[in-house]
Amino acid sequence: MASRPSRGEWSWKRYERPGLMQEEIEEVKEAFDLFDVDGTQKIHPRDLRACIQSLNLRRNQVVHHLLNDLERMDGKHLDFGAFLDLMTAKMGERDTKADVSKVFRLFDGDQTGKISLRNLQRVARELGEQLPVEALEEMIARADCSGDGEVTEEDFYVLMTQKTFPY
Incomplete structure (x- = not known):
């Protein structure tokens, strides 16, 4: 032994x-x-x-x-x-789909099932952030897997649970 x-x-x-x-x-x-x-x-x-x-x-x-x-x-x-x-x-897998889904719904204020540039602008405004439109568009482009200019709940989940963020 x-x-x-x-x-x-x-x-x-x-x-x-x-x-x-x-x-x-x-x-x-x-x-x-x-x-x-x-x-x-x-x-x-x-x-x-x-x-x-x-x-x-x-x-x-x-x-x-x-x-x-x-x-x-x-x-x-x-x-x-x-x-x-x-x-x-x-x-690291503590964030469940349900937890991430709740946060997604906070961004998806118009309840379309996607986060648009308009949604992101609203959230930035509510948080008192003065971000240029280009920066917000870039955020969406990095998270948008389909390339349609909006972030689906699945895109959001992938973004929130990955260990590194896309550049």
Whole structure:
């Protein structure tokens, strides 16, 4: 049986990621250690999957996606770095479609199902922002997947949930 590194040997700094605080990394490490029952510093996806299922969390949308990701790993063991990447990717999925849809409806004041230049101008005005029309048009162009000059709810969802923004 492999021995576990002592708490003093493990350093959260090695796993720093943009947007993650030390406390969050350490919490994920504690969870990892719970799943690493044999002390090898590796977790088999099958064991993690069994644990999640035994907790009856399958109905949770984020957990469902996590289980699908584990299936795609095809039996490869997870070290802490891979586990942290997997968990933080799921932490980033906090914005549900329903949450994003509520925000979309705030922009879509005329209830057309699309955000137009006029909608964006209204929101900018309500927020006290003095933005030139060109800047607003550029915002719409970056979010508009179909190229019709308006942003659909699906376009808006993609924009709000992506990790980087288009230039």
